[in-house]
Amino acid sequence: MSISHFEKVEKIARSLRNHEEGLLSLQKGGVSHMMPLARDDRRKDGKVDLRSLKEIISIDPIEMKCSVEPGVTFSQLVEETLKHRLIPKLVPELKTITVGGAVSGCSVESMSFRYGGFHDNALSYEVLTGNGLIVKCSPTENKEIFGMIHGSYGTLGILTRIDFPLVEAKPFVKMEYPKFDDFDSFYQAMLEACEKKEFDFIDGIIHDKKCFVLCLGKMVEEAPYTSKYDRTKVFYKSTKKRSQDYLALFDYFFRYDADCHWLSRKIPGLENPLIRLLFGKQLLSSTKLLEYSNRFAALLQKGRPDVVLDCFIPSSRFENFFRFYEEKFDYFPLWIVPYRIEEPYPFLADGFRSRIEDKLFIDCAIYGKPNNDPGVDYYTLLEEKLFELAGLKALIASNSYTEERFWEIYSRERYGMAKAMVDPTGRFRGIYEKVHCRG
Numbered sequence: 001m002s003i004s005h006f007e008k009v010e011k012i013a014r015s016l017r018n019h020e021e022g023l024l025s026l027q028k029g030g031v032s033h034m035m036p037l038a039r040d041d042r043r044k045d046g047k048v049d050l051r052s053l054k055e056i057i058s059i060d061p062i063e064m065k066c067s068v069e070p071g072v073t074f075s076q077l078v079e080e081t082l083k084h085r086l087i088p089k090l091v092p093e094l095k096t097i098t099v100g101g102a103v104s105g106c107s108v109e110s111m112s113f114r115y116g117g118f119h120d121n122a123l124s125y126e127v128l129t130g131n132g133l134i135v136k137c138s139p140t141e142n143k144e145i146f147g148m149i150h151g152s153y154g155t156l157g158i159l160t161r162i163d164f165p166l167v168e169a170k171p172f173v174k175m176e177y178p179k180f181d182d183f184d185s186f187y188q189a190m191l192e193a194c195e196k197k198e199f200d201f202i203d204g205i206i207h208d209k210k211c212f213v214l215c216l217g218k219m220v221e222e223a224p225y226t227s228k229y230d231r232t233k234v235f236y237k238s239t240k241k242r243s244q245d246y247l248a249l250f251d252y253f254f255r256y257d258a259d260c261h262w263l264s265r266k267i268p269g270l271e272n273p274l275i276r277l278l279f280g281k282q283l284l285s286s287t288k289l290l291e292y293s294n295r296f297a298a299l300l301q302k303g304r305p306d307v308v309l310d311c312f313i314p315s316s317r318f319e320n321f322f323r324f325y326e327e328k329f330d331y332f333p334l335w336i337v338p339y340r341i342e343e344p345y346p347f348l349a350d351g352f353r354s355r356i357e358d359k360l361f362i363d364c365a366i367y368g369k370p371n372n373d374p375g376v377d378y379y380t381l382l383e384e385k386l387f388e389l390a391g392l393k394a395l396i397a398s399n400s401y402t403e404e405r406f407w408e409i410y411s412r413e414r415y416g417m418a419k420a421m422v423d424p425t426g427r428f429r430g431i432y433e434k435v436h437c438r439g
């Protein structure tokens, strides 16, 4: 007999109530989409076992709402909601990103120009406090906790249930790929597309300094053909060659999964169609690629890890950022995703928030810039430039902020208040310690 959601959460709550001393980290199972680093202090922590929390609790096709446990992966979720011709408002591109990880960490994809991150659409959360109490929070109930869970990276209690809305879906996506040979016309066209809202999906790929591609998608009922990018063909390359394409909606969402965007390039030969045909089953998929890099994390000890990161820049300062990026980084492809926020997130410090006027941010996702130049740490360089532009870097990889600078960006006051409410005895690390303890 399967045990109910309540029984599962109660069991985890009991383990927290009985915990006597020492720091705790979350064991959610599956692969993590935080970049593995050579040193990670969390390996020494006691573990809270969340591996049972991976079921869809309910899908209500009439109210268009869904309720899930945090370990549900986006591929599992979309497979089920599509049976009702429904989808969440945001579907991260990698199949095994979980709903809990997307809310606590970050999420961004081609519907973000309309909906922001996954958490921006959440209706309510059930949270387990460090002392083993179950708390419900929403925009109207315990709203201080609700607002601070996103971006807390598991340091403010444990998400055990997430409720969120669904929207209507169609079975296929028609893609168009207008191309530009300069930044200005590409960026102008992207801003216009976001403004007009004629497309369901908007993002872009800058292949090199002379090849800028907008990726515009619309859900459609019928398709003359469909392409798949999970074996011999590589999605990001197709956008350079084609002007149009059709994908099944599920395949569109996970179009980057086989190559983990383009991190598969790091394995020699893996973009070769013959090698993909022969070894693709064993090697391709974000899960396998991340598992390999986890396994070999110890080898990273010798040098700094490559840059794998999302950077969020206020749209009015994006040109400034791009000029800096092309000069200092000069690393392509670069994934560009417009991301709408209603107002700056509460986890940001008031002084920092006051420097943000834009409602549209641009996410630049950098996948694999080598970081082994002895004279420059590209993570630190990004931190400095982003601070100048009131931009943000996701905390999913290496961080080198001083404590003083960190709390100029993030609100010590609101974080401290939320921490006192949900983890008063400090069972989980604080956010600064957690994101800096990883090497």
Ligand SMILES: Cc1cc2nc3c(=O)[nH]c(=O)nc-3n(C[C@H](O)[C@H](O)[C@H](O)COP(=O)(O)OP(=O)(O)OC[C@H]3O[C@@H](n4cnc5c(N)ncnc54)[C@H](O)[C@@H]3O)c2cc1C
Pocket: 026, 028, 031, 032, 033, 034, 035, 050, 070, 071, 091, 092, 093, 094, 096, 097, 098, 099, 100, 101, 102, 103, 104, 105, 106, 107, 108, 109, 152, 153, 154, 155, 157, 158, 159, 160, 256, 260, 308, 396
């Ligand atoms: C190579 C790479 C590619 C990526 N590509 C994309 C992409 O295409 N689209 C996109 O949207 N995002 C992408 N991301 C970002 C990714 O969505 C975030 O890193 C996300 O937080 C990962 O969630 P996860 O499910 O893998 O959880 P994990 O990586 O295991 O955890 C992420 C954080 O959430 C915390 N956490 C997990 N579960 C819970 C819980 N139940 N309660 C409280 N805290 C919890 C963990 O402690 C951790 O701090 C990418 C990241 C990487 C490294």
